[in-house]
Amino acid sequence: MKRGVILAALSLAACATPATRPGPAPVIAITIDDLPVHGPIPAGQTPLGVAREMTEALEAADVRTAFAFVNGRWTETNPETLEALEVWRRAGVRVGNHGWSHANVNALDPAAYEEEIARNEPLLETLMPGGDWRWFRYPFLAEGDDPAKRSAVRAILARRGYRIAAVTMDFSDWRWTAPYARCRGLGDEAAIAELESLYLEAAKENVRFSRALARSLYGRDIPYVLLMHTGAFDARMLPRLIALYREQGFRFVTLAEAERDPVYRDDVDPGRPAGLQSLERRAIAKAIPLPPRTDYAPRLAAICPVEGAPDVSP
Secondary structure, eight states: OHHHHHHHHHHHHHHHSOSSOOOOOOEEEEEEEEETOOSOOOTTOOHHHHHHHHHHHHHHTTOOOOEEEEOTHHHHHSTTHHHHHHHHHHTTOEEEEOOSSOOOGGGSOHHHHHHHHHHHHHHHHHHSTTSOOOEEOOGGGOOOSSHHHHHHHHHHHHHTTOEEOOOSBOOOGGGGHHHHHHHHHHTOHHHHHHHHHHHHHHHHHHHHHHHHHHHHHHSSOOOEEEEEEOOHHHHHHHHHHHHHHHHTTOEEOOHHHHTTSGGGHHHHOTTSOOOOOSHHHHHHHTTOOOOOOOOOHHHHHTSSOOTTOOOOOO
């Protein structure tokens, strides 16, 4: 009788035990595009100040894994931006190639696009002598408007020894750049507070969006690669953004660590046939419904409107 009672108790205990244990903490690699300038920059601020603010935020948060992508033409048209790049270099932030002038591959033939890539390389070698700077991030995330061009550019990257930096988390942070410059120009602190709230809301919503897609596609969290930019508003928000990711359970890893995961194999290696570029496109191809996501563009356009004010693209 005692044996039966004991077995029953063990059975009940087993039923009360969760069937699965919590998985490992999700990881994220921060990548920052458009060094040394992503604008418009509010009056009174400079690329040098933005660089200092962002690198100090990374250091204060003990995030030493960020990777940044450079457009070298600014050092020719605006030589003082070299000092901003020097700030990133001294902070130990790894850098890669974002094309000389942030040109869209769809506007160029492959030979001209190779020149965009090659022209950036002496500057990258100066910033990371002997380092692993042969990572390429396509401007606008555009990889070619037809299969032939996409294959030709990938062949160029393979021949030049590059890996491609894919993106799997992106809340279009660049959309806050112009509204912030407008609001600063108007001195509208209430509007700036609204921008801050929307920025964090968008980032948090994007975490849910990307993780839901990854779990639908792969049955697990993948190492995520975040796209952001070296803008004045990103600099203002970076401490809170890092805190948000930590609150969501993330730990920070390097780009190379993240993209060693098999899900990135076709993205990273330009010698392989090109696959679908994003989690969204992969989900659509498999008829997986996309989670709901807010379009913040109309709300941002309505904040501190200034007739004829420029917008900015990623």
